[in-house]
Amino acid sequence: MNSQQSSIQGQLRRFEALCRDQGLPVTVQRRTVLETVLGRDDHPTADQIYEDVVARVAGISRTTVYRVLDMLVRFGMITKACHPGAMARFDGNTERHHHLVCLRCDRVIDLVDERLDALELPDTGHLDFEITDLRVQLYGVCANCRNEATASKPVTDETGAVLNPKKREKN
Amino acid sequence: MNSQQSSIQGQLRRFEALCRDQGLPVTVQRRTVLETVLGRDDHPTADQIYEDVVARVAGISRTTVYRVLDMLVRFGMITKACHPGAMARFDGNTERHHHLVCLRCDRVIDLVDERLDALELPDTGHLDFEITDLRVQLYGVCANCRNEATASKPVTDETGAVLNPKKREKN
DNA sequence: CTACCAGATGCAATAATATTTCATCTGGTA
DNA sequence: TACCAGATGAAATATTATTGCATCTGGTAG
Numbered sequence: 001m002n003s004q005q006s007s008i009q010g011q012l013r014r015f016e017a018l019c020r021d022q023g024l025p026v027t028v029q030r031r032t033v034l035e036t037v038l039g040r041d042d043h044p045t046a047d048q049i050y051e052d053v054v055a056r057v058a059g060i061s062r063t064t065v066y067r068v069l070d071m072l073v074r075f076g077m078i079t080k081a082c083h084p085g086a087m088a089r090f091d092g093n094t095e096r097h098h099h100l101v102c103l104r105c106d107r108v109i110d111l112v113d114e115r116l117d118a119l120e121l122p123d124t125g126h127l128d129f130e131i132t133d134l135r136v137q138l139y140g141v142c143a144n145c146r147n148e149a150t151a152s153k154p155v156t157d158e159t160g161a162v163l164n165p166k167k168r169e170k171n
Numbered sequence: 172m173n174s175q176q177s178s179i180q181g182q183l184r185r186f187e188a189l190c191r192d193q194g195l196p197v198t199v200q201r202r203t204v205l206e207t208v209l210g211r212d213d214h215p216t217a218d219q220i221y222e223d224v225v226a227r228v229a230g231i232s233r234t235t236v237y238r239v240l241d242m243l244v245r246f247g248m249i250t251k252a253c254h255p256g257a258m259a260r261f262d263g264n265t266e267r268h269h270h271l272v273c274l275r276c277d278r279v280i281d282l283v284d285e286r287l288d289a290l291e292l293p294d295t296g297h298l299d300f301e302i303t304d305l306r307v308q309l310y311g312v313c314a315n316c317r318n319e320a321t322a323s324k325p326v327t328d329e330t331g332a333v334l335n336p337k338k339r340e341k342n
Numbered sequence: 343c344t345a346c347c348a349g350a351t352g353c354a355a356t357a358a359t360a361t362t363t364c365a366t367c368t369g370g371t372a
Numbered sequence: 373t374a375c376c377a378g379a380t381g382a383a384a385t386a387t388t389a390t391t392g393c394a395t396c397t398g399g400t401a402g
Contacts, residue, residue, distance in 0.1 A: 200351075
């Protein structure tokens with residue numbers, strides 16, 4: 001998609017500016033990890049990102065991917081997604097949006113809904129908590145899982161992507 | 172708290188009934204794990220639950236705690252909490268409620284808000300997703316972290332509870 | 343009360359995910 | 373081109389989670 005592409009370019013420039021501000025180098029690895037996360041519309045694990053990135057930067061190490069992801073979160077370029085399951089998940093979409101969470105296969109699907117976006121932030125003064133953003137998690141069962149009531153993990157979606165991957169290659 | 176106590180008793184009876192329905196035995200381990208999760212008002216990791224449970228059932232294994240937690244989630248007695256960070260978290264509160272998520276220390280605080288509870292479920296017919304429940308995640312910075320801008324992990328709360336524990340004993 | 347068995351448990355091994363250490367390399371600059 | 377702060381890669385280690393199997397237990401029938 002072209003608007004998607006140009007948005008990624010904009011984000012990259014924003015990232016480079018942030019690095020310059022802090023005197024930190026913009027490396028091939030950092031650029032590639034960021035591009036990769038922004039280029040996905042799901043909520044990949046660190047390992048899924050590694051798989052994508054290693055195809056573009058031969059020899060990049062898993063360690064670096066973990067480190068860069070952590071850095072990008074601190075910079076606010078991406079977020080950690082709240083996700084059932086044990087692995088950390090990342091989300092390149094920092095716009096306000098919401099999540100459909102399948103209780104059967106743990107899949108998380110993005111949802112854009114203006115009414116939810118317009119939600120007024122509740123008053124949490126008594127808890128002394130400063131709210132900056134809000135997302136709604138909608139729990140239920142996705143089409144896949146409803147169709148095959150007997151489905152057990154692991155599950156793949158219609159594109160063949162593994163939704164709850166279990167194995168990875170050697171380090 | 173007494174109402175809390177009796178609610179836990181009720182949940183235990185509900186669990187026993189579920190087991191009987193399915194011909195599954197109600198073991199000391201299962202009862203204790205369930206009691207322990209229900210008795211907490213935070214979102215413990217499997218290991219935190221293990222620590223609590225082992226004090227009451229000497230010799231219980233970590234493996235069993237993992238297995239029981241998984242079973243309780245399948246039975247709907249507890250839920251997996253969406254939580255930033257790498258470890259699976261559990262939530263004994265199955266009533267509709269919402270979460271304040273601190274972006275600094277990853278702490279998750281429960282929030283009850285009638286206006287949020289009353290949210291109408293959005294129409295997701297076009298996505299073929301069947302919604303059964305909804306929770307709102309409110310992102311921000313908790314009082315602790317706002318007070319000590321220099322705080323770095325690990326962090327403990329005012330009660331001394333470790334919010335992002337790092338170590339555990341031998342297996 | 344005892345025997346019985348499906349299923350649960352504990353233990354040890356293993357897998358999967360994540361972090362640390364440190365020698366080496368690179369981006370950015372003079 | 374040389375320099376250096378900081379990034380990277382590799383290996384070791386730590387942490388979290390699962391699996392296989394021998395043994396034990398809850399629930400029940402006799």
